[in-house]
Amino acid sequence: MSLKVIFRISVLGFGGAERVFLSLAEYLHCHHNCEIIFVVDRLAGENDVNARALGLQVISLDVNRTLQSILPFKKVLESIKPDIVLSAYPDTNGSVLIARILSKHKCPIIVSEHASIKHHFQASSFHRRQIVNFIVSYLYLLANAVVCVSKGLQFELSGLMKSKSKVRAIYNPIRYASMQVQLYKHDKKTANILAVGRVVKAKDYMTLLMAFKKLKTVNAKLTILGGISDKLESQLLIDFVAANDLNGRVTFSEYTNNPEIFYQEADLFVLSSAWEGFGNVIVEAMAFGLPIVSTDCDSGPAEILKNGQFGRLVPVGDAEAMALAIDEVLSNNPFDPKLQRQRAEDFSVQKIGLEYYNLLVSTVNTFNA
Known part of the structure; x- marks a missing residue:
């Protein structure tokens, strides 16, 4: 099945999630003929160029903060009409889920977590931690699936969400064969x-x-x-x-x-x-x-x-x-x-990419049933 997939991430920098998304996008595009569109808050540099060099689209919402991206992304959903959205990081995941509520175009959304919530945000302000906990504990329940990059992280998020049914672990692919x-x-x-x-x-x-x-x-x-x-x-x-x-x-x-x-x-x-x-x-x-x-x-x-x-x-x-x-x-x-x-x-990208592809297809089929 050939799918139109939006990869939603704040910026295409050089972090782990960004590299993972680029590897998965290239695999889906080359091996399953998927149409890939990266949607970012703003253009950030070399990886924007790298994505386009792979034949992938990159759309900038031209916003400085992810919270400001909700309405612009709603418009992107309505104009592009993707089959499915895959997003990363709490703020972006939350904004994507809210945008779908507002959008006339409904499609399944898979959110992904690449870092421990309890550790990564432990030094943040109380207000910041409360926002992240709300996103993970409540908004993530609106997602069609939640992907964690390790079983340990899967256990952590299942506890925060008080639900195991939507949460699964898929390891990250590596860039080297x-x-x-x-x-x-x-x-x-x-x-x-x-x-x-x-x-x-x-x-x-x-x-x-x-x-x-x-x-x-x-x-x-x-x-x-x-x-x-x-x-x-x-x-x-x-x-x-x-x-x-x-x-x-x-x-x-x-x-x-x-x-x-x-x-x-x-x-x-x-x-x-x-x-x-x-x-x-x-x-x-x-x-x-x-x-x-x-x-x-x-x-x-x-x-x-x-x-x-x-x-x-x-x-x-x-x-x-x-x-x-x-x-x-x-x-x-x-x-x-x-x-x-x-x-x-x-x-390998081939093994992990196939896991993601199978999840995308099954999620779309279930959503459209």
Whole structure:
């Protein structure tokens, strides 16, 4: 079945949900001949261009705040008349559901969550938390389906919604097909440790730096790839590096849309997050055959690593345990690169894309019955 699908997201930036939406949109367009329209609050940069280069439409509502998008999106629904809408993030999801109530064109809506509500908004104001809780607990009940990117997140949202019937987990697809990844040998005189993700509090890079300082492994180097989103957090990390004489051994690299070279040169991947929605970068690292050390945080890492079968899990915020795990894996890697890559294939765009396509079709058929 060929569908006309609106992907609704606030901006096409470089976050995890944006990459997931682009991958899914490309898959649906190329493999199932779906007509894809991205609708964003405003144009944000390179990924708008990337989407159009894939043959996908991008429509900007030209609003500064998602709340202002309700009436403009209502008009888009009435003019485009999509078969179905897939949206992401609480504010956008809520605005889409309200717009459908107001619109003359009725179609099914699938909302998706990519981050923990309880963790992601814990530092927000009381008023902000109340708004998000209202959207998730009440407006999400109006959706035809709710997709969470991990089973842990599915459990969390089911509790907030006090309903399990509409909530399901579909893992994120990765951008690399592991069997097509080019691997090569590099200088083993240095143990290259890699972490990928923006510098924000949720990534808890301070614990990683503290663990790195404790390592017994000689000639180890650490690269944190992803750029700075939180300047205060970044300064704390930079100050720690300087105070502990780690300059030259720790590198902060800007975001790149092509991080393959960093994965190829790494000997070990570490995720130090205090919380995640899924943990895409773990699967990306596995596609390159890398061993993994990760915090056992909510939600995703334990599911990806099958409770330690494909990587070491350590408690959140425990630098001592993280350092010990890193040293042990670097000295005697117990994880077969071939098995790591095979596990990554469980999250291929083809497999995850087909899950989404089947959900879209069944949701449309049920809505139109």
